[in-house]
Amino acid sequence: MATESSRPIRARNPEEKQQRRSEILKAAERLWENTPYSELSMNQVAREAKLAKGTLYLYYDTKEELFLSLLNEHLQAWFTDVQDLIKAQPVTSAAQITDVLVASLRPHLSLRRLILLLSTVLERNIKPDSSTEFRRLVRRNLHDISQQLDLPPEVTFRILSHLYALVLGWHEASEAKSISYPANDQEKPKYERPDFETEIALALRAIVPVLMAEQTS
Amino acid sequence: MATESSRPIRARNPEEKQQRRSEILKAAERLWENTPYSELSMNQVAREAKLAKGTLYLYYDTKEELFLSLLNEHLQAWFTDVQDLIKAQPVTSAAQITDVLVASLRPHLSLRRLILLLSTVLERNIKPDSSTEFRRLVRRNLHDISQQLDLPPEVTFRILSHLYALVLGWHEASEAKSISYPANDQEKPKYERPDFETEIALALRAIVPVLMAEQTS
Amino acid sequence: MATESSRPIRARNPEEKQQRRSEILKAAERLWENTPYSELSMNQVAREAKLAKGTLYLYYDTKEELFLSLLNEHLQAWFTDVQDLIKAQPVTSAAQITDVLVASLRPHLSLRRLILLLSTVLERNIKPDSSTEFRRLVRRNLHDISQQLDLPPEVTFRILSHLYALVLGWHEASEAKSISYPANDQEKPKYERPDFETEIALALRAIVPVLMAEQTS
Amino acid sequence: MATESSRPIRARNPEEKQQRRSEILKAAERLWENTPYSELSMNQVAREAKLAKGTLYLYYDTKEELFLSLLNEHLQAWFTDVQDLIKAQPVTSAAQITDVLVASLRPHLSLRRLILLLSTVLERNIKPDSSTEFRRLVRRNLHDISQQLDLPPEVTFRILSHLYALVLGWHEASEAKSISYPANDQEKPKYERPDFETEIALALRAIVPVLMAEQTS
DNA sequence: TATGAATGAGATTTCATTCAT
DNA sequence: TATGAATGAAATCTCATTCAT
Missing domain, CATH: 1.10.10.60 (Homeodomain-like)
Structure with missing residues (x-):
């Protein structure tokens, strides 16, 4: 009782x-x-x-498994969002693809933080099964998206890989408070702290056309 | 004795x-x-x-301080390499800049791994002093390089920021054994694992011209 | 198994x-x-x-807490012994009180060593709670004993305080090997090393009557 | 320079x-x-x-040696004080002896704290030499004092041993803040914290006559 | 299945003491 | 002789993980 x-x-x-x-x-x-x-x-x-x-x-089984699972959830949520966005409007040009991808990231701050984790901490203490499951999830969604975009899977894969790298890299460069400036620091940074979205958009907009062009060759 | x-x-x-x-x-x-x-x-x-x-x-003082120091060393070594490379040959076009930067990274595998650490583990347990010293080192070298390249510091800063993000992001995507494939995995990845250098070169080659063009506007 | x-x-x-x-x-x-x-x-x-x-x-929580706890145990054991001794025989005169107290100490060598610790080492690193608990234990037993002896608590308190002082002081003077004589010391001590029990008995026998007399005044 | x-x-x-x-x-x-x-x-x-x-x-050689040396100094200073006091006035009766001894202690608070140390910490890490020197100092002064008091050395020795025990024991019981009462403790001690000097005087006054009487037997 | 006590590894701190210069 | 860096033992604390109940 x-x-x-x-x-x-x-x-x-x-x-x-x-x-x-x-x-x-x-x-x-x-x-x-x-x-x-x-x-x-x-x-x-x-x-x-x-x-x-x-x-x-x-x-x-481990703390890492727990957080990998969390990453799984967030990643799936984001993949779903991306697919919904693609369904909602025509996405064919490189610019459109970029816009959709950049927009899709906006609400997924937690995912961005989790991706950083993946690269360092989550590498260890993971059962092969969990790792396989994770890759399966990525592959499945990758496949779906490449069909929706009507692009060869290899191109989609590279685009998303670049996106992944950019998210990982720019998250740290823009949002993380790492090695932060103490309040009373006299040497304020002269340049604006780069904005996550702006920079990713800029980079992606430059990269995607190149990747799409390569397929034809 | x-x-x-x-x-x-x-x-x-x-x-x-x-x-x-x-x-x-x-x-x-x-x-x-x-x-x-x-x-x-x-x-x-x-x-x-x-x-x-x-x-x-x-x-x-802490394990983190030790590794931040290690990062400092590697970063300085790389900055020095970059500057030496720039001195050794004319570097003016976007393509040349990209080539130099990509080439400079080649021998610095440890640095790449350390950069990942920075973004996660090294955030904590760091004295403000060490953090300041770290940023000072970055700033100083950034300044020197921008002078050598005869580019406005802001542009250099953004170029290097993109390089940083790409290194961070692609390191994980290409070299890390994270979420690795078990030996007996039937589902071999269909696509080539992307190559760190190739992808960074591709991306940088696409991005740098854009950044250099922005300055004139 | x-x-x-x-x-x-x-x-x-x-x-x-x-x-x-x-x-x-x-x-x-x-x-x-x-x-x-x-x-x-x-x-x-x-x-x-x-x-x-x-x-x-x-x-x-600390080494000190552990040893204070050990002291608690020993002290309680001794208090119990004292009370049992008092119960076992009529204890009314100053001489009887002295005898009982002196006899009660005999088996409690560890307690005597612990009491020395209390005065020096155990002062530190002790939570207020533990300190309170310790005093409560002393107070409670003091109270019980004073009832058994049919003496005013103040008198019991002073008698036991003197006993405490004597135990603390004579323990060191008689049993501790402190500042011990090296084996080959030519200057053998001329006087007998005083005996713990003898001296305490002597002192207590002299003091207790005075304390008991004071109450009437 | x-x-x-x-x-x-x-x-x-x-x-x-x-x-x-x-x-x-x-x-x-x-x-x-x-x-x-x-x-x-x-x-x-x-x-x-x-x-x-x-x-x-x-x-x-050790921290203990240093503090033993400090104790030596203080002890010698006190012995000197005692001897000066005895010289200054006739000291023959037990009461007079007690008064002189009690009075002599008054300015030597540091000595009292050091004596506690001796019994616990200073036992260890002491060279035989230092230990011998310490005993020699005690013996020498003991001898001088017993001559001044015109008492057999054995009696003086026992009187001072009791004094030592009382100082050691009552120091702790009265002055040490050990196991102290927290500021907001509701259970205030019902009895006055005993006063070092009063209690030592009382005890000594009771003990000294007994010791002096024993010599004749 | 659920629990939380027990484990043990590792980080960190403090300090008396030693020893190369 | 004077120095202070180096030592090493011990205390303390935190935490992921295990396991008896």
Whole structure:
């Protein structure tokens, strides 16, 4: 009786388990929004999910698996957004492609931060299975998008790879507070801190035509 | 003689201290070449440098400071390489600039890995001083290079920012073994894994002219 | 079965936790019997208790807390002994009180050594809570004893304070090997090293009547 | 030239060395007045003495030796005071002896704190030589005093031993802030904190006659 | 399945002491 | 003799992960 409020209901069947995984993910998500990875402990996630630390490990083998899963979610959400945008309007020219891609990124700040993680932290402690699943997800969406854009998959792949690199690189260069300026720093930076979207748009607009041109050769 | 191996020479004057810092850095460097950050312990660095653990902390306050310092070294080495390359041959066109920059990166694999670190791990546990020093180094070299290239500093800054983003982004996409394919994976990637240098060259060649053109407007 | 030696049983409910605390205390106790405080490391305690170092810190915040707890135990044991002795025989005269107190100390060598610690080392690194708990223990027992002796609490308090001072002072003067005589010392001490019990008895026998007399005035 | 102000003059001959020892002792003394032993680092002593840490160790082998030396000084000063007091007025009765001893302690707070140290910390890390020297000092003064008081040395020895025990014990009970009451503690101690001098006087007054009487038996 | 105590590795700090210069 | 860098042991703390219940 007293236990009901203090203990979560046991997840017995697969659906309940999936539900539980999802709750954990949502908890991690909430914390991730305003906590950097290194300061975000499994303990906190457990507390936020109202579960015991050990329970987390029934659903995710490692901290990295948990965050890779989070990345999966966000990536899928973004892929969906991209596809929706393409469906909503004709996208054929290089400029249109660029615009759609740049616009699609706007609401996905968390994804951008997660992508940085992938490259460093998430490399380790990942089961081959999770890694395979991740690549499968990317491949599947890549394929769908290349069909929608009516481009050869190789070209789509390179475009998105460049986008990925730009997102990863520019995220850090523009938004991360890393090596930040102390409040009283006399040597203020002379140049504007570059804007994520502007620079990515500029770069993509320059790159995409080249990639599209290469296919014909 | 026998003593030589048992105790390091004491670093008394500033030069010797700098020397000792440098030795520690070299030890960290050797380990860094084949050990990921998270598996590289201060204990190991101490052993490799043939110093006591406590001594390390006389020279570097935290693990992060140590690696930021390593990044500093590599960055300076690269900046020097870039400047040497520019001196060695006329570099005026966008294509020439791109070629020089791309070529300069070739021997700096460690730098590329370190840059990834900066964006995630090195954000934390860094004294404002170290952060300031880091930015000063970047600024100084940026200034020098912009003079050599006879370009407005803002343009140089943006070019290098794009280079930075591309390095950061493409490093991960091409060389990192992250989310790697298990040996027995049936689903071999259909597309060639993109090549770091090729893609960066392609992108930079497309971007630099745009940036140089913007200045006149 | 084989597991029994590799991992301690987990302390889940409060009683088991108290049990675990007590085991740690017993381990500390065993070491304390033949190791001076400064040479007794938390590492050793952990090994002796067959626990990981970190586990110790789940139960005791600092080395000082651990030893204050040890003192608590011993003090309580002694207080209990005193009360049992008083119950066992009529104790009314000053002489009887003295005899009981002196006799009660005999088996508590560890307590005497701990009391010395209290005055120097244990002052530091103690949470207010622990300090309060310690004083509460003293007060409670003081109260009980004064009731048993049918003396005003103030008198009991002063008698025990003198006993405390004498124990602290004479412990050092008689048993401690401090500033000990080297084996080959020509200057043998001319006088007998005073005996702890004799001197305390002598002093207490002289003091107690005075204190008891003062109450009537 | 510049060195003169920044470096102490070299102590070459024995007098200069003694002088240097004395300076170190004075530095330690100044710090000891308001710093507990455990918080008083050799580094601080070195700074206070305007010497390098290593130099301290040319004059004192260990931290304990240094503080034993400090104790020596204070003890000698007190012995001298006692002897001066005895010379200044007739001291024959037990009461007079007690009064003189109690009065003599008044200005020697530092000594009282040092005596506590002796019993715990100073036991260790002491060369036999220092220990011998310490006992020699005690013996010499004991002898002188017993002559002045015209008492058998054994009796003087026991009286002073009791005094020592009382000082040690009551110092802790009355002055030390150990296990102190937090400011907002509701459970204020019901009884007055006993006064060092009052209690020692009371005890000594009761004990000395007994000891003096025993000699005749 | 759920729990949270236990683990153990590693980072960091402090400090008495040693030793090359 | 004087120096202060180097040592190394120990305390402390944090955290991902494991495992007995």
